[in-house]
Amino acid sequence: MSGSGRRRRPTQVDIARRAGVSQATVSLVISGGAAADQIAEPTRQAVLAAAAELGYAANVAARSLKGGRNHLLGLYTFEPVFPTDQRDFYYPFLLGVEEETAAQGYDLLLFSSVSSAADRSIYAGGGNRLKLADGCVLLGRNVRREELAALVQEDFPFVFIGRREVEEGQLSYVGADYVAATSDVVGELTRLGHRRILYLRAIEDTEPTRDREQGYREGLAAAGLEVDESLIQGLDDPAELSAEHVEHWIGVYGVTAILVEPTEDNRLVDALTAMTDGERVRFPEDCSIALLGDPPSWTPEQRDWTRFSLPRSQMAREAVRMLVDLLGEPQPTSRQLTVPCTYVPGDSVGPAPVREELP
Structure with missing residues (x-):
């Protein structure tokens, strides 16, 4: 009217x-x-x-x-973090960011996508949407490298949760120490007599995967073992991991232990549980297995897989603190921080089974 x-x-x-x-x-x-x-x-x-x-x-x-600030910090994710099968993995990150932002006296702005998940973009519409905030914490596995590079070139203050690199320059991040954590797991396995340890890596060549592989190699070297490249294998979909795979690795390669990268959803753990229920392969009696990270939604009622645990809440808090520090610098420079992981003994690793030597 x-x-x-x-x-x-x-x-x-x-x-x-x-x-x-x-x-x-x-x-x-x-x-x-x-x-x-x-x-x-x-x-x-x-x-x-x-x-x-x-x-x-x-x-x-x-x-x-x-020339002032909005006293507002942003949180941007490169993929949806609220689906049921992923929310348990991302929740500690989100909680840590929210709590530390409040402790620093800032308000928090969550940037949701203005398009479909596949087209999620910081620069949707042509401009940097994150500029509504003084600076931003970024999170996600499937990143757009060209957008990280553009943020670096703009000198926009941001901190990534997880180690990320771009050719155009250094960016600030808080990452988990996958190298030391994986090396420590290899060290524990060799202490238990394992000499044929298979590393089942993710297909995507991301920084966390490369760090885990480096830790695997360093752990073998520290134990005086040479790396057998045939024992570094990839699997397109962890949901496809089956008893047939494990039996093949045992029979053909003489494997006594497996290291595997977990997924951010329940696909890997569901596959392992199905194997355990089928009783064709017993962990650790037939073969030890350790996860190089957390199951996304583990509870005490579930099997206590041997693993290392990411300090997700601590990483998020450190990312916010780093971002606030960067905002306080006249000419901020990139910073990198690596946070130790925690070894969880679990019940899926044991002494190496005694088998006949391969010819």
Whole structure:
């Protein structure tokens, strides 16, 4: 109704008229990014002043005009973190970020996707959406490397939870020490007499996978064992892991222990449980097995698989602290922190079974 008295929200056209510039100029100033640097400073100030006067995104524009901050930290995930099969894995990260953000006196803004999960992008719409916040914590396995590189080039303050690298420069991250944790598991297996240890790695060549493989190699070297490349194998889908696989590795390669990367959902643990229920392969009587990370939704009622545990909540807290420190520096430089994991003995590793030597 025209007589309702409701005030129309100002638009970028209104700002352009007030500042005496084009709408394209207003869009560049408001959205920020590298292109905004092409705008003369007096013009930029005029646009921000007009935006503040008209009440257009006043909380952002007014602070930008004063050169201040929003006192707002962002959390962006490269994949959905709330599906039922993944929420238990991501929950400690989310909780740690939320609690430490509050402890640091900041508000937290969760950036959800404006498109489908497959098209999830920081730069959806052409601009860096994270700039609503002073800085951002990033999380996720399936990252867009080109977007991390763009953030580095923009000097936008962010910290990744997990070790990530880009060719365009160094970024700040808080990672789990997969190298030392995996090496320690190998050391425990060799102490129990295992000499034929198979490493079942993820197909994707990500930093966590490379770190685990490095730890596997270092652990064997520390025990005086040479690396048999045939004992480093990949599996497309951990849900396909079966008793047939394990029996093949035992019979053909003489394997007595297996190291395997867990998934962020329950596929791997479900496959292992199915093997245990089938009784064709017994862990650890026939073959020891250890997980190189946490089962996503383990409870005391489930089998206590031998593994190491990621300090997920601590990693999230450290990421927030690092981000706040970066915001306090006039010219922040990238920082990297690696946090130790915790060995969980479990019940799926035991002494190496005595078998005849392969010819």
